Amino acid sequence: MRIRFLIGLALVLIVFTQCKDENQTVLEKKYIFQVPMGFSEPILRKDNPITFSKIALGKKLFFDPILSLDSSISCGSCHRPQFAFSDPNPISPGVKGKIALRNAPSLSNLAWHPYFFAEGGSPNLEAQVLGPVEDQNEMAFSIVKAVNRLKDNSTYNQLFQEVFLDSPSVYTTTRAIAAFERSLISSNSKFDKYVLEGDKAAFTPVEKRGYELFISDSLKCNTCHSGFMLTDFSFQNNGIYEIYEDPGRARLTLNDTDRGKFKVPSLRNIAFTGPYMHDGSFKNLEEIIDHYASGGKNHENQSRKIQGFSISEEDKIALVQFLQCLTDSVFIGNEVY
Amino acid sequence: MKTLKYGLFTALIALSAISCEDDPDPVVTTTTEEKASLHLHIDHKFNTDNFSLDQNFTLTSGEVVKFSTAQFYLGNYKLMDDAQQMTGFPDSYLLVDPTVSHQNIGEMDAKHYHMVMLNMGVDSTTNTDFQPIDFADSHALAAKVNNMWWSWNAGYIFFKLEGEIDHDADGTFDDVFEYHIGTNANRLDLQKMLHKDVAAGEMLELDLTVDYAKFFNGLDLSIDLQAHMGPPAIVASLKANAALAFTLD
Incomplete structure (x- = not known):
């Protein structure tokens, strides 16, 4: 009897460990992207489905100065929620007293933006993450080095495992931040x-x-x-x-x-x-x-x-x-x- | 008991085989003996000298240059046979710096090949539709510490040259130069006629020489010190110079 129980347990474990990603994603409450009345269909990416846990991870990254050269500023330093994710400074300060190139834009309804930055050079929210992180007048860091910091951080390692079943990488980091940014929907004016x-x-x-x-x-x-x-x-x-x-x-x-x-x-x-x-x-x-x-x-x-x-x-x-x-x-x- | 154990073992194996339907089918591989292979050797030169970073080189103008960065993408290899059938080598991109001297590009059928083609830069589809954030960290086109993209703009930097210039060769560097060239219009197509029968097990070797001195042809180094997408005149000169700098044999 005991051996049957152990064998049954082994069978269950095999099923769960072999299809880890399928079973873990099933456990999370599904995020449904709500399109407000009068809005068109948003621009969503198949390679970056939005989940609640991914939004939470993206939010943590967005407000964490870990992504800047000297860990002094975050995305949220210049995109402040109380100002509709803009900055009351004409031009936002970057690391080490540097001054950014332009006024920080407000962030909302980004899932409907066809491109990013004032000259329109960045094609999507995931790629856009590189801009402020690597701009020498903003966060002045390397996205690769920033990700290495995340890899050295046990909390982030655990969170990335929970969200992506993977360790921090440029791919996963940019997708988490983009998922959070896509969730910033303003439609109650x-x-x-x-x-x-x-x-x-x-x-x-x-x-x-x-x-x-x-x-x-x-x-x-x-x-x-x-x-x-x-x-x-x-x-x-x-x-x-x-x-x-x-x-x-x-x-x-x-x-x-x-x-x-x-x-x-x-x-x-x-x-x-x-x-x-x-x-x-x-x-x-x-x-x-x-x-x-x-x-x-x-x-x-x-x-x-x-x-x-x-x-x-x-x-x-x-x-x-x-x-x-x-x-x-x-x-x-x-x-x- | 022995029967029970055997039955359970069989059940476990069967379950593990069917429980993940998305598992990829096993790849059918052809043995190397049945295939030929393509290999690239890269020779980094400054005129006739061997090239390396952090080393002084003298231009014909008498100015001394020292490179801190010199890197470029190679990829999009294609072999064409006499019937103009193409053999491609997907995912063969390589980010080359002066420490990289060879690349095993891949395997192909053993047969007669008419021509080989490749890009210095990134093919237009990849350059337009993909970003460094779309690749796994280990991929040649993924984000790197010494980045090969403009973070405010889509598309890859195809070649990146950075360093210092000592205009009067007095031992003191006076200016820095930064040449970051990309965009689809500035990709360099390299090709070589082969007319060669390649036998099974044979390695088809290509030799690429990069002469970094050629990049400075026609530039006025007192003013032509920076190119980041533009200015158009300097970018045009650098594109033309790249065609001289890369020689495929």
Whole structure:
């Protein structure tokens, strides 16, 4: 009888050890990527299915300075949850007093971004991880050396084993961070309720006036800041300078006609993501409106969509109030993220 | 008891065989005796001198250069027979630095081969669709400490040369140079006519000479010190110079 029990136990153990990955993934509660109303299908990767444990590991990595040269800054140092994962500094400080190249963008709804960085050079969230880790003005480290640190860390080794059934590697590290970043979904603003969910009581009359101005033929804000993401992801020179020190998209294309062009940012949570523009040179929403009303500095590559307009103080207040309707108070500073 | 043990042993074996349906089928291998093989020998030179890092070399201009990094990708090998049938060698990429002097590329059928082709750089499909983060750490195209990619941009750096220049050869280095060349337009196609019968068990050997002095042809080293994707003029010069620097025999 005893030997039958032992044999039965051995059989069970063999089945479990031989198909370790299949059985372990079955044990985890399935993560279902919720597509908010009015959103299109997200860009998800088959080689990086999202799980709760992977998001948790990615979050730990995101806020851990272990990935920077001197272990002084993390992704979360410049992408702070209470500012919709942006930075109130015009340009974020990197390691050893270095200054990054550009204003840190807000992070939300990244599963709908077709490319990353202001010149659009990084094709997906996994590859994007290399950017800040290896930028000499940001975390100034090597992704390989960063992963070696994770391998030397027993906690991370255990977590990676639980999530990937594998030790830390560049492959698994980038996928964990990307999974966390894809989980940053912001869809609970008044804009979502009014425009995407059809709740016509969501806006006050002043906010509604602001929205009408936003999409009006005279202001045409929505020609670039369009759709549920409030960006068309095009590259535009918005004429804030006569001479651009930052080449913008020309850094990638080497084409002078792209000089000073940057990816149009999403306006979601814009009230929390200042200062604004690629270099953080505009302090508040009123300065932005004044700039577009002025018609820009007429750089040779300036978008023809920027023609200038006149706006009353009352309408400017309404437009600002509409922009504040893009705030998702559930998202800002949510400890889940 | 003996029967019971035998039965259980059989059951265990059977269970282990069927319990993981995704286990790969056993690979049918051909013995080396039935195949020929392709091998590359790499000779690193600076003009007629043997090349290595951290060693001073004098250009014809009299300027002295010392390399701290010199590395490039080789891969995408193809053998073509007289009927223009291609034999490819998947996953044959190699990151070469001056310490790398040979590569066993793989095995192929024993037959007559007309031509061999390879890339200095990474083929356009891989360069466009894959990133270093997509490969296991041990793969040639995986992320490396001395990286071969632009972290803000997709695609691989095909060749990377870094070092110092002593313009007046007074023993003090005056400038640093950094040449990082990539993008699909700058891949170098290398080829060699073979017209060779390759017998079973035979090793087809290729000789690649890399003359690092040639990379400086036509550059004004007082100003042409950096190339990272651009500027276009320096990149064009370096691409043309790479065609001179790599000789396949």
